[in-house]
Amino acid sequence: MQDLDIQKLTSIVGQQNITQNPTDLLIYATDAAQIKGRALAVIWPKTTGEITQIIAYANKKDIQITPRGAGTSLTAGAVPQNSIILDLSKMDKITQETSDTITVEAGTILDDLNTHLRQKDKYFPVIPSSDTVATIGGMLATNAAGTRAIKYGKTSDWTEEIEIVTGKGDIIKTKDINEFASTEGILCIITKATLKTTSLPEQTSITTYEFSTAEELVEKVKQLKKDKSIAAIEYIGPFTSSMQDETPKYHLLIEYENNTGTHKTTEEIEKAWKQRKGLGTVLSAAGYPKIEDPKIPEKNIAAFLNWLKDQNIPNFGHIGYGIIHCRIKPDHDLNEFYRQVKNHNGQVSGEHGIGLTKKQYIPQTLKDELKKKKQKYDPKNILNRGKMI
Ligand SMILES: Cc1cc2nc3c(=O)[nH]c(=O)nc-3n(C[C@H](O)[C@H](O)[C@H](O)COP(=O)(O)OP(=O)(O)OC[C@H]3O[C@@H](n4cnc5c(N)ncnc54)[C@H](O)[C@@H]3O)c2cc1C
Missing domain, CATH: 3.40.1020 (Biosynthetic Threonine Deaminase; domain 3)
Structure with missing residues (x-):
């Protein structure tokens, strides 16, 4: 692995959106699973275009990237392993809205989204207990569920379309959500999602x-x-x-x-x-x-x-x-x-999800399926290397 060219990365995202400050690196060395890794830098991209440039750089220099939303992973999925942390939290805008869908950037926090939707008597009904901080990108990457899964299912069930940047740097818009949901950032960075919304129940x-x-x-x-x-x-x-x-x-x-x-x-x-x-x-x-x-x-x-x-x-x-x-x-x-x-x-x-902590327990068939997808979308293995498989 080569040294990081901080000047090059800074030219992509701007000085205020990249850090190698030791305190920042220490904070980002772990997630809710409390297993410690090592971050080389933390980068906060603001656009899909910036992400494609970072991925192009990582492919060229064999630098690993760990995508991160709020870091509430309970399986060390967002723990860096000598990698750059790509923190999506500054990509948190609502970009489009219809009467029953809403398109948001991946760093949008679920609770913020629902606060917005509640003004219209609507909500996004898949609510993990981490909803005050969990991001839509992290929820899709782990395919989060929650207490009301019996009626509302998982995050993918309420997602109409996603925009992703693959490990190869391709930007793809797709309605085939299941191809990428639950893959925990090992194939792509989820950058945007069009989510279905529903009316708030009148009474519970x-x-x-x-x-x-x-x-x-x-x-x-x-x-x-x-x-x-x-x-x-x-x-x-x-x-x-x-x-x-x-x-x-x-x-x-x-x-x-x-x-x-x-x-x-x-x-x-x-x-x-x-x-x-x-x-x-x-x-x-x-x-x-x-x-x-x-x-x-x-x-x-x-x-x-x-x-x-x-x-x-x-x-x-x-x-x-x-x-x-x-x-x-x-x-x-x-x-x-x-x-x-x-x-x-x-x-x-x-x-x-599986992350680091459960990968030795998943069936070989699932590992083989993920390895095939990895070869297709991230052949140089720059995204979340060592997670799931
Ligand atoms: C107190 C607590 C309660 C919880 N309750 C629930 C629950 O009820 N139901 C449930 O399902 N889960 C629950 N979780 C687990 C976790 O919160 C969820 O899985 C959540 O969806 C993760 O969101 P996040 O933004 O924190 O993602 P992170 O923890 O930052 O990341 C999770 C995984 O997704 C990847 N990732 C993050 N963002 C992206 C992106 N934009 N593109 C590609 N990959 C990405 C990361 O690399 C990592 O592998 C809970 C966790 C905690 C700490």
């Missing part, structure tokens, strides 16, 4: 249940999934509930987009969600800072939950969508965990 309400066994819980979830007015089916496991001073049972929370639920006032709804949303802090403080997100087929969920119970692994999650969030101690050996995910026919990740 919540019902909660408690169950003693995983089998009873899953049976109820199966019934509830038939009701199309339900937007979220979330559960908290018994061990996790006990850490919140709740009865050590399975707690189920159902959000309806009408007034079917028993909790109807804003205060009641906020109180019900508070217990679910405050879990991260409680579990980290209790010594379980790491989070896994396997997706398990409905028929195997009860068996998987019983295995987690035997192992004392606290869990909760988007059970209606099959995503079981498991909180793990720092020294926990994950090999047996992922053997169990495989034995229960589960996927390694339901929403957080």
